[in-house]
Amino acid sequence: MSTLAKIINFNLPSVALVGRVNVGKSTIFNRITETGRALISDIPGTTRTRNIGTATWRGKQFQLVDTGGLTFSNDIPLEEDIIKQTEMALKQADIILMVIDLQKDLLPQEKELVKKITKQGRGKKPIILVGNKADSPDWRIRAHDKEWLKLGLGEPIAVSGVNGSNIGDLLDLVYKHLRKIKKQPKTIKETDIVKISLVGKPNVGKSSLFNKLIGEPRVIVSSMPHTTREPHDTLVEVEGEHLLFVDTAGIRRKAKVSGELEKMGIGQSLETTKRSDIILFVLDASQPITDQDKQLGGFLNEHAKSVIIVVNKWDLADENTDTFKNSIKKMILNYFPHLDFAPIVFISALTEYRVHQIFPLITQAWQARQISVSPAALREFLRLTIKHHLPSRGKGVRHPQILKIKQIGNNPPVFEIDIKQKTSLHLSYVNFLKKRLREKFGFFATPIIIKLTKFKR
Numbered sequence: 001m002s003t004l005a006k007i008i009n010f011n012l013p014s015v016a017l018v019g020r021v022n023v024g025k026s027t028i029f030n031r032i033t034e035t036g037r038a039l040i041s042d043i044p045g046t047t048r049t050r051n052i053g054t055a056t057w058r059g060k061q062f063q064l065v066d067t068g069g070l071t072f073s074n075d076i077p078l079e080e081d082i083i084k085q086t087e088m089a090l091k092q093a094d095i096i097l098m099v100i101d102l103q104k105d106l107l108p109q110e111k112e113l114v115k116k117i118t119k120q121g122r123g124k125k126p127i128i129l130v131g132n133k134a135d136s137p138d139w140r141i142r143a144h145d146k147e148w149l150k151l152g153l154g155e156p157i158a159v160s161g162v163n164g165s166n167i168g169d170l171l172d173l174v175y176k177h178l179r180k181i182k183k184q185p186k187t188i189k190e191t192d193i194v195k196i197s198l199v200g201k202p203n204v205g206k207s208s209l210f211n212k213l214i215g216e217p218r219v220i221v222s223s224m225p226h227t228t229r230e231p232h233d234t235l236v237e238v239e240g241e242h243l244l245f246v247d248t249a250g251i252r253r254k255a256k257v258s259g260e261l262e263k264m265g266i267g268q269s270l271e272t273t274k275r276s277d278i279i280l281f282v283l284d285a286s287q288p289i290t291d292q293d294k295q296l297g298g299f300l301n302e303h304a305k306s307v308i309i310v311v312n313k314w315d316l317a318d319e320n321t322d323t324f325k326n327s328i329k330k331m332i333l334n335y336f337p338h339l340d341f342a343p344i345v346f347i348s349a350l351t352e353y354r355v356h357q358i359f360p361l362i363t364q365a366w367q368a369r370q371i372s373v374s375p376a377a378l379r380e381f382l383r384l385t386i387k388h389h390l391p392s393r394g395k396g397v398r399h400p401q402i403l404k405i406k407q408i409g410n411n412p413p414v415f416e417i418d419i420k421q422k423t424s425l426h427l428s429y430v431n432f433l434k435k436r437l438r439e440k441f442g443f444f445a446t447p448i449i450i451k452l453t454k455f456k457r
Contacts, residue, residue: 004215004238004239004356004359005213005214005215005236005237005238005243005359006215006236006237006238007214007215007216007234007235007236008235008236008237008242009063009235010061010186010188011183011186012054012061012062012063012183012185012186012188013062013063013094013095013178013181013183013184013185014062014063014064014065014089014092014093014094014095015055015062015063015064015065015093015094015095015096015097015174015178016065016067016089016090016092016093016095016096016097017029017064017065017066017067017097017099017130018067018070018086018089018090018096018097018098018099018113018117019069019070019098019099019100019110019113020069020070020107020109020110020113021069021070022069022101023069023099023100023101023104023132023133024099024101024132024133024161024162025066025067025069025099025132026051026066027132027161027162028097028099028130028132028159028161028167029051029053029064029066030161031161031164031167032055032064032167032171033053033054033055033064034056035053050065050066050067050068050085050086050088050089050218050232051065051066051232052064052065052066052232052234053065053066054188055171057171057172057174057175057185058175058185059187060175060184060185060186060187061185061186061187061188062174062178062185065089065092065093067082067085067086067089068082068085068086069082070082070083070086070109070113090117093125094125094178094181094183095125095126095127095128095174095177095178095181096117096125096126096127096128097127097128097130097170097174098113098114098117098127098128098129098130098151098153099130099132100129100130100131100132100148100151100156101131101132101133102131102132102133102134102139102140102142102143102156102158103133103139103142105147106147106148106150106151110151111150111151114127114151114152114153118152126177127153128153128157128170128173128174128177129148129151129153129154129155129156129157130156130157130159130170131143131148131156131157131158131159132159132160132161133160133161133162134158134159134160134165134166135160135162135163135165139158140158140165140166142158143155143156143157143158157169157170157173191242192242193235193242193243193244194241194242194243194244194277194278194362194366195244195246195275195276195277195278196243196244196245196246196276196277196278196279196280196362197231197245197246197248197269197272197273197276197278197279197280198210198245198246198247198248198279198280198282199248199251199269199273199279199280199281199282199296199300200250200251200281200282200283200284200293200296201250201251201290201292201293201296202250202251203250203284204250204282204283204284204287204312204313205282205284205312205313205349205350206247206248206250206282207219207247208312208349208350209280209282209310209312209347209349209355210232210234210245210247211349212349212352212355213236213245213355213358214234214236214245215236216234218232218234219232219247231246231247231248231249231268231269231272232246232247233245233246233247238359238363239359239363241363241366243362246272246276248268248269248272248273249268249269251269251270251292251296270299273299273300273303273305274303276305277305277306277366277369277411278305278306278307278308278362278365278366278445279300279305279306279307279308280308280310280358281296281297281300281307281308281309281310281339281342282310282312283309283310283311283312283332284312284313285311285312285313285314285316285317285328285346286313286316286317289331289332289335293335294335294336297335297336297338297339298338300339301338301339301447304412304447304449305412305447306365306366306368306369306412306445306446306447307339307341307342307445307447308342308343308345308358308361308362308365308445309332309336309339309342309343309344309345310345310347310358311328311332311344311345311346311347312347312348312349313348313349313350314346314347314348314353314354315348315350315351315353317346325346328344328346329344332344341438341443341444341445341446341447341448342445343361343444343445345357345358345361361445364444364445365444365445365446367444368442368443368444368445368446369410369411369412369413369446370410370411371410371413371441371442371443372407372410373407373441375406377441378405378406378407378415379405381405381436381437381440381441382402382404382405385433385436386402389429389432391419391425391426391429392425392426392428392429399423400419400420400423400424400425400426400429401419401420401423402417402418402419402425403418403419403420403455404417404418405417405418408451409449412446412447412448412449413437413443413446413448413449414448414449414450414451415437415448415449415450415451416450416451416452416453417433417450417451417452417453418453418454418455419452419453419454419455420454420455421454421455422454423454425452430450430452433450434448434450
């Protein structure tokens with residue numbers, strides 16, 4: 001495991017949602033955390049990996065953990081891994097919310113689950129019985145049925161994750177228990193956070209790399225395609241910097257997407273990517289680059305993301321010489337010419353080969369996104385650039401004349417270039433200017449946006 005990163009949870013108390021499948025844990029999680037992070041569907045096993053979010057009540061924060069629904073059968077893929085994830089959540093939890101479905105009858109498996117929870121908590125952890133799907137007064141009445149008392153947790157508190165009914169009362173009860181334990185809810189100070197998403201097609205090793213980067217087996221790793229169904233994030237500290245790593249669902253072409261769950265997961269992953277600062281674009285060294293890889297590269301360029309190309313599974317490569325690596329780099333740049341600004345790192349998440357090299361690249365890329373160049377430096381840059389390489393024209397017969405260049409934004413860096421009216425600048429010269437700006441001012445791993453404006457003179 002990586003020793004560079006330290007997971008940050010701000011020492012918040014943890015509240016875990018547990019229960020069998022389809023009782024609405026994820027709906028409650030989304031409601032309390034005021035997010036749409038957890039996928040919602042009626043398909044058993046929708047949630048696999050723990051979803052960890054921050055909830056706020058009475059101005060204080062605590063950690064809320066959504067777990068995969070348990071089926072207690074062998075029919076659900078990765079059931080054993082889901083159980084392990086739930087066990088980790090129970091072990092780390094300070095309070096447990098045992099969620100049942102008030103619209104269904106009590107199942108024997110739920111009794112077994114309560115026994116397991118009680119045994120693991122050794123009677124020290126508060127367990128609150130939550131009756132979900134009390135979406136109307138008629139269903140709320142079911143909370144008073146005596147059959148729930150068989151669980152030995154008293155009468156359930158009736159809530160509706162769908163419409164929010166009684167969620168406030170549930171949070172009041174949670175808060176009351178939290179005030180009695182050593183780890184108290186607290187107000188978290190806002191800090192500068194660098195958001196880094198791991199993006200790639202299915203089975204390139206994103207989840208394995210994610211676990212190595214954060215230093216903990218936080219997400220399930222499997223060779224089964226689309227194991228990761230929704231983005232999962234973890235905040236870590238590395239040499240004083242706060243980095244939010246996000247594992248995303250494998251993205252593949254629409255024609256190959258199987259079912260609504262995968263479609264929703266891919267949609268969430270693309271939205272997460274748009275909100276990220278830096279992308280670890282993961283490729284599989286053991287597989288050829290595909291059209292899907294190229295489409296993803298185009299997506300990242302279109303949204304002006306800083307990109308680090310990570311060639312994973314390098315332990316499966318034919319050789320490990322510098323000559324071979326350089327030939328692979330050249331091939332990658334041929335496939336992704338629009339990402340020519342992206343550094344390429346060769347790693348193996350399985351063996352941890354050179355995974356540590358990713359951290360300094362992230363720092364350098366983040367710093368580059370913040371660079372602001374002074375007007376005087378830009379004037380001198382433009383003068384020398386034009387002196388050595390005159391602008392080439394685009395459409396029309398008039399030779400272009402660049403009047404001025406100025407920086408109008410950063411993160412990512414944006415420049416505005418004024419050119420003489422009735423002239424046009426060839427795209428190749430715009431790309432040349434981007435390359436020169438990057439070389440001169442150190443815009444490492446970062447795309448540069450240039451906007452052209454025509455002025456009279």
